[in-house]
């Protein structure tokens with residue numbers, strides 16, 4: 001191996017680039033390993049234990065055996081793009097052309113990465129509500145942009161928009177606002193009034209919204225998921241991201257999609273073609289059918305998850321770990337201070353031996369230095385018996 005120039009020894013060359021530094025072994029990996037080595041009940045990562053629709057699984061198997069195993073079209077199979085467009089029309093009254101305004105991606109994760117790569121120049125700023133899904137700051141960094149956290153405020157057992165914090169975070173470099181509703185990790189659903197405020201700020205400052213709606217079908221208690229793209233003046237500046245993983249309990253398939261106006265979707269497609277080009281042929285074919293009947297399926301899934309949410313929320317309260325209200329999604333946040341902890345990381349490291357349960361410190365989703373560290377996230381996308389077992393262990397350890 002030759003070394004060009006001076007002072008670039010082997011150590012320097014073997015060093016990782018700055019864009020991946022700090023994204024190494026995460027607390028998720030650490031906690032998953034702790035669950036494995038201690039045999040604790042894993043309420044850490046949001047990997048569903050629940051079944052996928054049987055017909056969907058059969059359709060994928062049939063598609064594989066029938067030879068649907070080569071690259072799909074770059075924008076995704078027409079039938080799936082049509083099903084996504086029909087879904088947005090039926091549920092939100094939004095019309096997207098299956099040709100040009102819908103793009104199938106390798107999960108919501110690639111959709112988010114391709115969107116920020118497509119929209120951000122180096123030095124641009126991206127706003128996201130804090131805490132936020134851990135992919136947002138990482139992919140913003142890959143794009144050379146900087147993620148600026150906008151703290152959500154606490155209001156009793158809920159998290160709410162802080163409109164002043166949002167307005168105060170906008171600068172001349174702000175290009176994109178990443179919205180996530182229903183929200184991971186808090187379980188918050190943004191209200192109509194909050195979305196109106198966000199829409200107003202984005203129009204005032206000419207921002208594009210990338211809205212991550214992977215939990216759109218998992219809103220409990222008769223609550224409603226609203227999409228910001230449906231507000232006046234927003235469709236033209238919004239990229240809506242969703243995915244099959246959470247809706248159908250198939251997180252390993254990595255089939256997602258984006259909807260938006262043709263110029264924005266064209267830009268996302270330009271980035272996406274050199275990330276994966278295209279993927280998931282048999283899954284795309286089968287999901288095109290499943291998405292048409294998603295309402296009946298999701299109604300049942302919500303019943304299961306809501307029961308788990310209630311068991312976990314009541315159990316955390318009984319254990320003295322003050323739970324917040326999970327209106328949607330897979331997770332309940334808890335305040336751990338009554339157990340004498342102020343640091344969620346320490347709590348989560350000790351919990352497997354103290355109680356036989358694994359959770360994730362919310363600090364893994366927090367970006368602001370000095371933000372509260374006393375929140376921990378528990379997932380309930382598990383078999384009911386796992387949730388019941390975890391609750392018993394927490395109550396006994398309290």
Ligand SMILES: *Cc1c(COP(=O)(O)O)cnc(C)c1O
Nearest residue numbers: 107108109133184214243245256
């Ligand atoms: C799980 C999750 C994703 C990832 O979706 P994939 O389709 O698996 O890539 C994206 N955003 C949020 C908020 C999630 O919870």
